[in-house]
Amino acid sequence: xxxxxxxxxxxxxxxxxxxxxxxxxxxxxxxxxxxxxxxxxxxxxxxxxxxxxx
Amino acid sequence: xxxxxxxxxxxxxxxxxxxxxxxxxxxxxxxxxxxxxxxxxxxxxxxxxxxxxxxxxxxxxxxxxxxxxxxxxxxxxxxxxxxxxxxxxxxxxxxxxxxxxxxxxxxxxxxxxxxxxxxxxxxxxxxxxxxxxxxxxxxxxxxxxxxxxxxxxxxxxxxxxxxxxxxxxxxxxxxxxxxxxxxxxxxxxxxxxxxxxxxxxxxxxxxxxxxxxxxxxxxxxxxxxxxxxxxxxxxxxxxxxxxxxxxxxxxxxxxxxxxxxxxxxxxxxxxxxxxxxxxxxxxxxxxxxxxxxxxxxxxxxxxxxxxxxxxxxxx
Numbered sequence: 001x002x003x004x005x006x007x008x009x010x011x012x013x014x015x016x017x018x019x020x021x022x023x024x025x026x027x028x029x030x031x032x033x034x035x036x037x038x039x040x041x042x043x044x045x046x047x048x049x050x051x052x053x054x
Numbered sequence: 055x056x057x058x059x060x061x062x063x064x065x066x067x068x069x070x071x072x073x074x075x076x077x078x079x080x081x082x083x084x085x086x087x088x089x090x091x092x093x094x095x096x097x098x099x100x101x102x103x104x105x106x107x108x109x110x111x112x113x114x115x116x117x118x119x120x121x122x123x124x125x126x127x128x129x130x131x132x133x134x135x136x137x138x139x140x141x142x143x144x145x146x147x148x149x150x151x152x153x154x155x156x157x158x159x160x161x162x163x164x165x166x167x168x169x170x171x172x173x174x175x176x177x178x179x180x181x182x183x184x185x186x187x188x189x190x191x192x193x194x195x196x197x198x199x200x201x202x203x204x205x206x207x208x209x210x211x212x213x214x215x216x217x218x219x220x221x222x223x224x225x226x227x228x229x230x231x232x233x234x235x236x237x238x239x240x241x242x243x244x245x246x247x248x249x250x251x252x253x254x255x256x257x258x259x260x261x262x263x264x265x266x267x268x269x270x271x272x273x274x275x276x277x278x279x280x281x282x283x284x285x286x287x288x289x290x291x292x293x294x295x296x297x298x299x300x301x302x303x304x305x306x307x308x309x310x311x312x313x314x315x316x317x318x319x320x321x322x323x324x325x326x327x328x329x330x331x332x333x334x335x336x337x338x339x340x341x342x343x344x345x346x347x348x349x350x351x352x353x354x355x356x357x358x359x360x361x362x363x364x365x366x367x368x369x
Binding site for chain 1: 291301
């Protein structure tokens with residue numbers, strides 16, 4: 001259910017969740033994965049092994 | 055009833071210049087003699103109607119004569135013309151019928167009321183679609199409509215939200231609902247009314263068997279309870295967040311429907327809290343809980359609750 005807060009990621013750095021920490025953690029983790037997704041040189045390659053979105 | 059018949063005669067005569075008495079008699083399922091007696095009654099009531107006997111004869115109204123037979127007030131006419139926005143009826147194939155119906159109503163309106171009604175359609179526009187809803191997938195409501203109007207069961211191949219494969223169900227329809235431009239079939243499956251998004255129905259076949267709905271449950275009742283189910287999901291998570299002021303309206307617009315609490319903008323404090331992001335660009339907001347008590351939170355943070363509401367019902 002905490003995943004519902006991912007909706008707020010669409011606002012980039014214009015929205016910052018202050019608490020609870022679990023939500024901050026989920027957002028940070030998702031953001032890190034997004035960074036991974038886009039930082040590779042091979043488009044379309046990075047989704048391998050990604051878990052289904054919750 | 056005689057008064058109904060007199061009204062029917064008047065309506066027919068207003069659309070045609072001359073109608074043979076025999077035709078009126080047939081349409082209204084009475085004898086020609088009765089029609090002539092009705093014409094006399096109308097005449098006695100002050101309606102300028104006259105009968106010409108003979109081979110080319112018939113019943114006519116004095117040319118130009120109109121009555122306020124529709125009984126519509128100018129306010130009612132305005133409501134009618136403002137309400138009937140184009141679009142939502144096209145899926146039912148009723149757009150053309152709607153336009154011609156409105157033309158007829160317009161003609162039947164007493165002359166002084168016509169400008170008001172016409173103005174309503176020029177000055178009020180109701181667009182049932184949401185922003186950026188994109189090109190609407192064409193939905194074939196034909197079979198569903200038939201099932202709904204003939205009270206038959208209907209066999210659906212339906213793809214649930216997020217699913218890659220279709221299921222096959224035989225359901226008992228209550229009716230069709232257009233919600234914000236999206237069509238849904240409301241039908242009983244497995245003992246409960248459910249929503250089926252029309253654009254995810256791959257095929258629909260009307261069965262011979264009559265629909266078995268729950269006695270006493272109408273479409274409006276079923277819709278109301280389904281709607282409540284979608285809207286009243288428990289708040290799953292309460293978060294406190296701060297929002298850049300210039301993004302606040304957009305945030306409320308985009309995820310506002312998912313929020314259980316209202317965002318409240320507070321006056322800016324003299325100096326922002328220490329730390330990141332201070333300054334005039336951050337809105338000074340806080341939230342109210344559902345009970346309406348202001349929460350004691352730092353004055354620069356709105357509380358956002360993201361309940362587990364699915365973006366679209368009908369899953």
